[in-house]
Amino acid sequence: MKFLKNIPFIFFIGLCCLLxxxxxxxxxxxxxxxxxxxxxxxxxxxRLFEEKISPPIIPGNNPQTVxxxxxxxxxxxxxxxxxxxTLACAGCHAPNEAFTDSRQFSPGIDxxxxxxxxxPLFNLAWNYQENFFWxxxxxxxxxxxxxxxxxxxxxxxxxxxxxxxxxSDAEYPQLFxxxxxxxxxxxxxxxxxxAQFVRTLISGNSRYDQFLRxxxxxxxxxxxGLNVYVDETRGDCFHCHGTPPNNLxxxxxxxxxxxxxxxxxxxxxxxxxxxPREFGAFKTPSLRNLAYTAPYMHxxxxxxxxxxxxxxxxxxxYSETIDPLMKAVGEGGVHLSEQDKQDLKAFLLALSDExxxxxxxxxxx
Amino acid sequence: xxxxxxxxxxxxxxxxxxxxxxxxVINPDYNVSFTFTQNWDGTKLENSDFETxxxxxxxxDVLTISKLDYLISNVTxxxxxxxxxxxxxxxxxxxxxxxxxxxxxxxxIPEGEYTVSFTFxxxxxxxxxxxxxxxxxxxxxxxTMLGGGYHYMRLEGTFIDETGANQGYQYHTIHAVDNPxxxxxxxxxxxxxxxxxxxxxxxxxxxxxxxxxxxxxNPNQWDLNELNNNLMMNAEAQRMMSENGKSVxxxxxxxxxxx
Numbered sequence: 001m002k003f004l005k006n007i008p009f010i011f012f013i014g015l016c017c018l019l020x021x022x023x024x025x026x027x028x029x030x031x032x033x034x035x036x037x038x039x040x041x042x043x044x045x046x047r048l049f050e051e052k053i054s055p056p057i058i059p060g061n062n063p064q065t066v067x068x069x070x071x072x073x074x075x076x077x078x079x080x081x082x083x084x085x086t087l088a089c090a091g092c093h094a095p096n097e098a099f100t101d102s103r104q105f106s107p108g109i110d111x112x113x114x115x116x117x118x119x120p121l122f123n124l125a126w127n128y129q130e131n132f133f134w135x136x137x138x139x140x141x142x143x144x145x146x147x148x149x150x151x152x153x154x155x156x157x158x159x160x161x162x163x164x165x166x167x168s169d170a171e172y173p174q175l176f177x178x179x180x181x182x183x184x185x186x187x188x189x190x191x192x193x194x195a196q197f198v199r200t201l202i203s204g205n206s207r208y209d210q211f212l213r214x215x216x217x218x219x220x221x222x223x224x225g226l227n228v229y230v231d232e233t234r235g236d237c238f239h240c241h242g243t244p245p246n247n248l249x250x251x252x253x254x255x256x257x258x259x260x261x262x263x264x265x266x267x268x269x270x271x272x273x274x275x276p277r278e279f280g281a282f283k284t285p286s287l288r289n290l291a292y293t294a295p296y297m298h299x300x301x302x303x304x305x306x307x308x309x310x311x312x313x314x315x316x317x318y319s320e321t322i323d324p325l326m327k328a329v330g331e332g333g334v335h336l337s338e339q340d341k342q343d344l345k346a347f348l349l350a351l352s353d354e355x356x357x358x359x360x361x362x363x364x365x
Numbered sequence: 366x367x368x369x370x371x372x373x374x375x376x377x378x379x380x381x382x383x384x385x386x387x388x389x390v391i392n393p394d395y396n397v398s399f400t401f402t403q404n405w406d407g408t409k410l411e412n413s414d415f416e417t418x419x420x421x422x423x424x425x426d427v428l429t430i431s432k433l434d435y436l437i438s439n440v441t442x443x444x445x446x447x448x449x450x451x452x453x454x455x456x457x458x459x460x461x462x463x464x465x466x467x468x469x470x471x472x473x474i475p476e477g478e479y480t481v482s483f484t485f486x487x488x489x490x491x492x493x494x495x496x497x498x499x500x501x502x503x504x505x506x507x508x509t510m511l512g513g514g515y516h517y518m519r520l521e522g523t524f525i526d527e528t529g530a531n532q533g534y535q536y537h538t539i540h541a542v543d544n545p546x547x548x549x550x551x552x553x554x555x556x557x558x559x560x561x562x563x564x565x566x567x568x569x570x571x572x573x574x575x576x577x578x579x580x581x582x583n584p585n586q587w588d589l590n591e592l593n594n595n596l597m598m599n600a601e602a603q604r605m606m607s608e609n610g611k612s613v614x615x616x617x618x619x620x621x622x623x624x
Contacts, residue, residue, distance in 0.1 A: 053502045054502040233595050240504075243505075246501045246506050247501050247506055254504075277415070277417070321416075327594055
């Protein structure tokens with residue numbers, strides 16, 4: 001009887017224990033983590049980035065690992081992902097060109113051109129909005145990596161076919177197993193590995209970075225050019241391309257119409273969102289590494305930085321969605337002096353990072 | 366014995382999840398959350414109004430708005446006895462995309478009657494160049510030649526100018542700098558917004574309304590034909606914008622936060 005009387009008490013104590021234990025940390029493992037563990041790898045973040053800007057974005061379900069990055073790098077340089085085994089990612093994203101290429105448009109395996117200029121690849125982990133491509137249509141680096149493989153004007157493959165090629169390869173199953181704990185390859189694993197490699201492409205050692213670190217002085221032309229860049233009455237570039245000295249990305253990663261066309265043919269961001277207010281808006285490219293990334297703009301229309309600067313200075317044209325930051329559009333722009341143009345160019349070139357394009361970690365394996 | 370076990374069990378349960386605090390059970394503190402809304406003389410500004418709806422300012426200029434981002438900081442609660450609770454921090458609102466329009470204070474407020482205020486922008490003690498990675502990354506910085514630090518507001522859009530042409534304007538507020546260049550001397554033009562008296566006896570949602578029309582009206586009637594861009598380097602314009610800003614904010618409805 002005594003025992004029976006105690007049932008509510010015992011029940012209550014039991015409930016308390018349950019509540020207490022429910023607050024404890026959940027330490028169970030997921031099947032993926034069982035057995036083999038790849039080696040964690042921390043991104044080599046430049047000290048100034050660490051101090052000045054928010055940390056890079058690394059998704060919780062795709063941590064950086066030594067094996068993942070190595071696999072991603074191999075995949076990036078391997079034409080195996082294309083339908084006819086002729087074109088790798090690197091075919092349009094070459095290390096010595098800051099991972100873009102020097103052609104206006106880059107033909108895919110069928111020799112057909114797309115309608116946009118290839119984009120350089122660096123510091124993409126700091127694209128906090130995570131909108132990739134000129135129109136931002138891909139929502140993560142992983143998601144982006146899925147697209148070129150099946151793009152008909154790029155690698156024109158199918159995922160089942162690409163995965164089958166990898167699966168029957170002599171090396172890849174083992175490498176996938178080392179990176180992800182499974183040799184059963186799928187497109188998600190491919191995109192994760194490539195994304196890990198792409199996140200390691202970090203550029204933070206231009207002349208201007210060296211100047212910020214107190215290692216060198218800028219030339220007179222470069223520092224005049226910096227003044228043109230930040231001067232609202234002259235360049236006023238910083239409102240879109242980043243405010244020096246702290247915003248080391250040189251882009252706002254946002255979308256703007258910078259006055260290239262009177263009649264919009266490529267809808268850009270508006271094509272991706274369906275919002276007519278964004279017709280003709282494209283992602284602001286970073287100004288790092290311009291020395292290696294010609295031609296310029298989403299359609300590669302400008303061969304040289306002189307042409308780019310002339311555009312902002314006197315070539316602006318009006319269209320309905322033009323950004324309000326584009327000034328004196330009626331006169332084509334604010335008409336920079338010849339001296340200011342030259343200095344601005346010198347400053348822009350001081351943002352190029354030779355050690356990035358020569359980094360041995362980024363070369364074809 | 367049984368009573369002791371029971372007591373231990375109850376206490377263990379209470380303390381197991383750290384966010385239950387003895388003090389709070391006796392003397393509860395409340396969550397306070399702000400919601401920032403924007404209107405033009407009472408008509409609420411929605412995403413669909415950006416770049417499309419035409420407004421007429423006090424000067425008669427017809428304008429549209431394409432961007433309205435602004436920064437508030439350091440919310441302060443002053444009790445009836447003059448004690449202050451200072452919630453250090455800032456919140457950058459992007460009204461078009463609706464980002465950060467809700468600002469939840471990361472500190473609870475004890476029950477009581479308070480005068481509530483915040484800073485529009487960052488006052489000079491806090492407007493430190495490069496000090497806030499989140500604002501730097503949001504490209505909110507002000508160039509060194511203009512004294513560094515951060516923007517307070519970026520209000521941008523187009524207006525129909527005297528010739529009938531569409532022209533952009535950038536109504537950007539920062540500190541005032543009379544001598545842009547190598548040795549700028551910024552003058553603080555951030556200001557305190559006093560929302561008046563609010564009683565906290567529950568978790569609260571406090572709406573803060575911005576009437577955008579006021580930026581163009583009071584006390585300085587704003588002529589966009591005269592002042593439409595290059596305003597960051599125009600110290601006099603910054604002082605005028607700061608004066609106009611003082612009537613821009615008001616306290617909106619207060620609601621209980623429902624669990």
